[in-house]
Amino acid sequence: MKKTGGQILWECLLKQGVHTVFGYPGGAILPAYDAMTQYPIRHILVRHEQGATHMADGFARATGQVGVAIATSGPGATNMVTGIATAMLDSSPIVCITGQVGSKLIGSDAFQETDITGVTLPITKHNYLVTRADDVASTIREAFHVASSGRPGPVLVDITKDAQQSSAEFDWDGAAPRMRGYRPDYRPAQPDFEKAAALIREAKRPVILAGRGITLSGATDLVRQFAERTNTPIAMTLLGIGGIPANHPLNLGMMGMHGEAWVNTAIQEADLLLAFGMRFDDRVTGNLKTYAVNAKKIHVEIDPAEVNKNVKVDVALVGDLREVLADLLPLVPAGDHPEWSARIADLKGDSAVRDIQNLPDNGHLYAAHVINDLWRETSGEAVVVTDVGQHQMWEAQYYKHNAPRSLITSGGLGTMGFALPAAVGAKVARPDAEVWVVVGDGGFQMTMCELATIVQENIDVKIAIINNGYLGMVRQWQEFFYEKRYAATPLVNPNFQRLAEAFGVKAMTVSSRADVKPSVDAARQHKGPVLIDFQVEQEDSVYPMVPAGADLHAMIRRPSPIVETAAD
Numbered sequence: 059m060k061k062t063g064g065q066i067l068w069e070c071l072l073k074q075g076v077h078t079v080f081g082y083p084g085g086a087i088l089p090a091y092d093a094m095t096q097y098p099i100r101h102i103l104v105r106h107e108q109g110a111t112h113m114a115d116g117f118a119r120a121t122g123q124v125g126v127a128i129a130t131s132g133p134g135a136t137n138m139v140t141g142i143a144t145a146m147l148d149s150s151p152i153v154c155i156t157g158q159v160g161s162k163l164i165g166s167d168a169f170q171e172t173d174i175t176g177v178t179l180p181i182t183k184h185n186y187l188v189t190r191a192d193d194v195a196s197t198i199r200e201a202f203h204v205a206s207s208g209r210p211g212p213v214l215v216d217i218t219k220d221a222q223q224s225s226a227e228f229d230w231d232g233a234a235p236r237m238r239g240y241r242p243d244y245r246p247a248q249p250d251f252e253k254a255a256a257l258i259r260e261a262k263r264p265v266i267l268a269g270r271g272i273t274l275s276g277a278t279d280l281v282r283q284f285a286e287r288t289n290t291p292i293a294m295t296l297l298g299i300g301g302i303p304a305n306h307p308l309n310l311g312m313m314g315m316h317g318e319a320w321v322n323t324a325i326q327e328a329d330l331l332l333a334f335g336m337r338f339d340d341r342v343t344g345n346l347k348t349y350a351v352n353a354k355k356i357h358v359e360i361d362p363a364e365v366n367k368n369v370k371v372d373v374a375l376v377g378d379l380r381e382v383l384a385d386l387l388p389l390v391p392a393g394d395h396p397e398w399s400a401r402i403a404d405l406k407g408d409s410a411v412r413d414i415q416n417l418p419d420n421g422h423l424y425a426a427h428v429i430n431d432l433w434r435e436t437s438g439e440a441v442v443v444t445d446v447g448q449h450q451m452w453e454a455q456y457y458k459h460n461a462p463r464s465l466i467t468s469g470g471l472g473t474m475g476f477a478l479p480a481a482v483g484a485k486v487a488r489p490d491a492e493v494w495v496v497v498g499d500g501g502f503q504m505t506m507c508e509l510a511t512i513v514q515e516n517i518d519v520k521i522a523i524i525n526n527g528y529l530g531m532v533r534q535w536q537e538f539f540y541e542k543r544y545a546a547t548p549l550v551n552p553n554f555q556r557l558a559e560a561f562g563v564k565a566m567t568v569s570s571r572a573d574v575k576p577s578v579d580a581a582r583q584h585k586g587p588v589l590i591d592f593q594v595e596q597e598d599s600v601y602p603m604v605p606a607g608a609d610l611h612a613m614i615r616r617p618s619p620i621v622e623t624a625a626d
């Protein structure tokens with residue numbers, strides 16, 4: 059039966075299992091919106107198209123399923139750019155659908171015409187311009203296949219207005235993806251398994267570097283088994299957090315620029331690094347010349363372009379981590395490294411000292427207190443969506459995540475404004491989960507218009523603004539590296555409580571430690587969205603810190619008053 063391109067779009071989305079899309083209408087996408095009314099699709103009307111992309115991204119990160127965002131041509135499409143780039147850098151599978159001017163008008167600077175496939179070429183895994191209704195089904199199927207297979211990533215499908223309006227035969231089966239040049243199913247060669255197993259057997263000071271790939275591949279159990287069998291400690295990247303429970307005895311915590319001191323020291327002293335689904339980001343390695351110089355390196359990675367990109371490795375096992383580990387595990391004997399374990403225990407010191415819960419209340423409210431109390435009150439079981447800045451790092455340090463996909467954060471692009479919309483996507487994807495937004499006073503103001511979306515759609519997210527009156531992370535760099543010249547970092551903020559109330563969101567303001575717990579409890583008991591403005595110490599800094607490009611072991615340590623380790 060013939061259907062319009064607009065109808066075929068929704069038919070395909072439903073067949074792909076999509077029930078919710080995040081979007082904003084306009085002229086060039088109107089035929090598709092009109093067709094949408096005939097289908098059982100939940101459309102979440104955002105307030106800015108950037109929000110739609112972050113929502114689709116949050117949806118994808120919370121579940122592993124493809125998230126879908128939709129917008130009109132021109133400004134609608136260009137507003138999506140930041141969200142697409144965010145998804146690209148963190149390998150998040152989203153499909154963005156944009157309307158385009160009529161095919162005959164392309165290239166004429168028509169009203170709201172932007173060459174969005176040109177604009178997004180470097181920030182999409184792949185993108186398409188569809189000019190005929192006949193091509194809608196095959197393109198949508200391909201887009202979902204590309205977004206979700208191999209190394210996931212964003213795909214954009216730009217559909218001209220006439221392709222949405224005209225009719226074509228809808229043939230789902232005939233539209234199955236046929237992509238000769240795209241083969242994401244790599245498998246390592248057998249001799250490489252042998253080489254890796256030999257290095258593992260010989261290692262005396264091994265460390266696993268666990269990244270986002272362990273969750274993307276569904277390999278978290280296998281990584282844990284591998285670690286337990288070989289008694290190998292595990293260091294996590296920011297995006298790996300949650301993949302291995304924080305309370306697992308072999309989980310060391312986060313590595314890198316704001317990682318735990320003992321983790322970075324262990325990496326520098328290691329004789330074998332097992333990089334599982336991580337890409338040696340510069341925030342992870344510091345100075346490459348001095349990075350883990352005594353360690354052999356094994357890299358298990360699905361994308362061949364990542365191998366030997368930043369760090370030269372001794373053995374690369376290119377393939378899906380879960381499949382590779384399933385084959386590698388039987389080749390690896392059970393082992394122990396008593397001296398290494400003792401050294402690590404020594405480095406770590408008494409980690410209970412880091413527990414700031416019992417430090418005396420000196421009248422100052424530190425962000426770390428807020429995060430620590432939030433962790434305790436939610437029993438570590440919330441899905442926390444963070445924005446970018448100091449609060450993001452404190453969340454990573456003080457909220458102990460035990461479940462995969464329970465920390466959602468923009469790592470690679472570091473996109474301020476990500477948290478609030480991404481949390482909407484996460485809550486829509488997992489309505490039964492308790493979802494908290496941890497966001498800075500700066501980043502909140504970048505996408506706070508989505509409070510209106512939250513109210514219109516009754517999205518039950520709880521929002522903790524870590525309000526330090528500064529673009530805190532930049533202020534910290536100015537303090538450390540620019541002699542405290544605070545150029546353009548102090549913020550004059552609105553009254554966040556009254557602002558939230560104006561949107562119709564229940565809100566509180568908290569400025570003392572004693573009020574943190576009761577406010578979190580009140581927020582949890584309230585059905586519906588709640589915002590808490592936590593007015594924290596203004597000039598606190600995130601420690602430890604490896605200055606950009608410095609040696610990983612050259613960390614700036616916290617002078618006082620929150621103690622990090624007994625070894626301080």
Ligand SMILES: Cc1cc2nc3c(=O)[nH]c(=O)nc-3n(C[C@H](O)[C@H](O)[C@H](O)COP(=O)(O)OP(=O)(O)OC[C@H]3O[C@@H](n4cnc5c(N)ncnc54)[C@H](O)[C@@H]3O)c2cc1C
Nearest residue numbers: 269270271275295296314315316335337360379469470472
């Ligand atoms: C303010 C700020 C501070 C930061 N500080 C730190 C820090 O201190 N420490 C830190 O770790 N990060 C930090 N980051 C984040 C950092 O920039 C990177 O985003 C992060 O380190 C990347 O982690 P990753 O390599 O695990 O994830 P990704 O960048 O998502 O890479 C995952 C890798 O896994 C691969 N992969 C995907 N699927 C599979 C599969 N099925 N099988 C095998 N491989 C797969 C991918 O190809 C990719 O190479 C910071 C970010 C910000 C914004």
Ligand SMILES: Cc1ncc(C[n+]2csc(CCOP(=O)(O)OP(=O)(O)O)c2C)c(N)n1
Nearest residue numbers: 447448449472474498499500501529530531
């Ligand atoms: C869109 C965007 N613009 C600028 C930056 C640079 N930047 C990184 S952290 C930061 C400060 C964030 O301030 P705030 O949201 O208040 O969080 P805080 O660091 O104070 O916790 C800035 C400006 C960014 N990451 N993203």
Ligand SMILES: [Mg+2]
Nearest residue numbers: 498499528530
């Ligand atoms: Mg701030």
